[in-house]
Amino acid sequence: MTPLLQVEGLSHYYGERAACLDISFDLAPGEVLGIVGESGSGKTSLLNCLSARLRPSAGRILYRSASGEILDVYGLSEAKRRWLARTEWGVVQQNPRDGLRMTVSAGANVGERLMAIGARHYGEIRASAESWLERVEIDRNRIDDLPLTFSGGMLQRLQIARNLISHPRLVFMDEPTGGLDVSVQARLLDLLQRLVTDLGLAAVIVTHDLAVARLLAHRLMVMRQGRVVETGLTDQLLDDPHHPYTQLLVSSVLHP
Amino acid sequence: MSVMITVENLAKTYVLHTQGGIEIAVFQDQSLEVAAGECVTLHGPSGAGKSTLLRCLYGNCRPSAGRIQVRHGGDRVEMTDADPQVILDLRKLSLGYVSQFLRAIPRISALDVVAEPLRGLAMPIQEARQRAGALLARLHIPERLWSLAPATFSGGEQQRVNIARGFAAKHPILLLDEPTASLDAANRRAVIELILEAKAEQRAIVGVFHDDEVREAVSTRLHLLKG
Numbered sequence: 001m002t003p004l005l006q007v008e009g010l011s012h013y014y015g016e017r018a019a020c021l022d023i024s025f026d027l028a029p030g031e032v033l034g035i036v037g038e039s040g041s042g043k044t045s046l047l048n049c050l051s052a053r054l055r056p057s058a059g060r061i062l063y064r065s066a067s068g069e070i071l072d073v074y075g076l077s078e079a080k081r082r083w084l085a086r087t088e089w090g091v092v093q094q095n096p097r098d099g100l101r102m103t104v105s106a107g108a109n110v111g112e113r114l115m116a117i118g119a120r121h122y123g124e125i126r127a128s129a130e131s132w133l134e135r136v137e138i139d140r141n142r143i144d145d146l147p148l149t150f151s152g153g154m155l156q157r158l159q160i161a162r163n164l165i166s167h168p169r170l171v172f173m174d175e176p177t178g179g180l181d182v183s184v185q186a187r188l189l190d191l192l193q194r195l196v197t198d199l200g201l202a203a204v205i206v207t208h209d210l211a212v213a214r215l216l217a218h219r220l221m222v223m224r225q226g227r228v229v230e231t232g233l234t235d236q237l238l239d240d241p242h243h244p245y246t247q248l249l250v251s252s253v254l255h256p
Numbered sequence: 257m258s259v260m261i262t263v264e265n266l267a268k269t270y271v272l273h274t275q276g277g278i279e280i281a282v283f284q285d286q287s288l289e290v291a292a293g294e295c296v297t298l299h300g301p302s303g304a305g306k307s308t309l310l311r312c313l314y315g316n317c318r319p320s321a322g323r324i325q326v327r328h329g330g331d332r333v334e335m336t337d338a339d340p341q342v343i344l345d346l347r348k349l350s351l352g353y354v355s356q357f358l359r360a361i362p363r364i365s366a367l368d369v370v371a372e373p374l375r376g377l378a379m380p381i382q383e384a385r386q387r388a389g390a391l392l393a394r395l396h397i398p399e400r401l402w403s404l405a406p407a408t409f410s411g412g413e414q415q416r417v418n419i420a421r422g423f424a425a426k427h428p429i430l431l432l433d434e435p436t437a438s439l440d441a442a443n444r445r446a447v448i449e450l451i452l453e454a455k456a457e458q459r460a461i462v463g464v465f466h467d468d469e470v471r472e473a474v475s476t477r478l479h480l481l482k483g
Contacts, residue, residue, distance in 0.1 A: 028341055186362035193361075197375075215361065219340045233315065233340040240317045244273035251274050 002064060004029045004170060004202050010059035012045050019045035021226040032196055032203045034217030034234065036210060036249065042226040043206040044174055050204060051091050051172040052081050066169060086116045090163030094175040096155035100147050106133065106158055107143035113166040132161040136191060153184035157191065164195060173205045177212055189215055210253055214238055222246045260429050260460035261313065263288040266322035268308050282308045288479050295451060295461040295474045300481035306464045309481065310431050313462060314353045315343040326350065326429060348376050352430045354422035356437065358414040360407040366392065366417050367402040373425040391420035395446050412438045423450055430454055432463035436470050448473045
């Protein structure tokens with residue numbers, strides 16, 4: 001199968017210090033890749049490079065667009081790259097306040113991407129926004145409320161709806177359940193899992209939580225000090241880790 | 257007689273880097289062939305590596321040496337160096353697995369836990385739930401529990417949900433790790449019936465069965481692991 005995303009020799013430096021070093025992998029359509037590792041291992045820098053928000057110091061990223069064209073992500077013009085990020089991709093940030101516009105209504109947040117891809121009919125946009133609020137289990141009566149009045153878990157679900165409404169093909173998520181209490185996490189995970197399966201989304205998910213990785217990811221990449229130390233099928237890697245660092249990660253949690 | 261699984265000179269050694277690099281040799285030089293319609297019991301003392309061998313067959317555990325080939329549609333797939341994508345596809349279509357314990361997911365009902373492998377085969381949800389319900393009923397899970405998440409169920413109930421899930425998609429190869437360990441007599445019989453039906457449908461089964469009654473009822477032959 002032709003990969004959706006091809007990453008070749010990707011590195012990023014902050015001054016002298018390497019955040020991620022010589023990373024290569026392919027992502028297949030519909031595949032969910034988890035990136036795990038402790039904080040400071042370079043996961044988020046890698047995700048930012050992948051999602052066109054941080055120009056890597058070296059290497060390249062090729063993306064196969066919906067029209068079948070192979071695009072060199074950082075070879076595109078700034079405008080084309082932004083268009084790609086808004087239409088075929090989605091980005092779910094750890095802190096939903098970074099991914100939402102807090103001063104406009106929930107409905108406007110969710111509807112914005114539809115307008116970006118050319119929807120103009122107000123009634124249809126609103127109806128679509130309502131149905132997406134429902135899908136992420138937010139009462140449709142809250143459509144005109146500002147996100148400021150939402151709880152943390154609701155904000156994260158709102159951010160997810162905002163990203164998925166335009167049916168992206170590839171979603172990048174940075175610790176999507178971070179900072180939420182356990183019961184809210186469980187609900188969000190269940191929701192994410194259903195959406196990813198039902199929509200056939202490909203996704204790259206950064207998490208330090210191995211239980212989250214097990215539930216959502218088909219395949220894992222373990223990062224340490226900017227490098228990928230082990231990669232493989234999720235349950236294989238968690239149940240039979242080979243690399244000393246992966247063994248340490250797995251043995252350090254109670255029930256991965 | 258069509259061969260569904262071929263295992264050649266398989267060995268597994270765990271290297272525990274977090275405990276001073278200790279090596280634990282679980283088993284060595286295991287060779288085994290399983291044909292359609294057979295039920296092969298992995299037999300041996302505790303610690304002999306029965307579950308580990310079963311997990312190798314499911315692609316959950318990576319052997320240190322040797323190879324495993326499994327029948328996948330018309331092909332024979334080499335499991336030992338297969339891509340994650342290939343193993344996931346094998347599990348979807350060809351390999352069923354009943355683990356010792358159910359890994360319950362919060363908020364997902366027992367009915368959907370069982371129906372999920374069928375949904376993976378693109379079966380419409382109503383039909384998948386119907387088949388899931390029929391299996392749960394055969395395993396004596398009362399209907400009032402079907403809509404609840406199994407996390408709160410008893411050990412025996414969880415295991416029956418797990419068994420129903422493993423049998424739901426009627427995979428051509430079925431791997432069973434002590435499926436009857438926490439079941440009462442009536443449910444043991446229900447599981448024996450399911451296994452016998454699977455054999456009659458020419459599916460290949462590899463299992464670990466500690467219970468003498470179950471083992472004698474279902475096994476075509478034993479594969480001995482010495483430990």
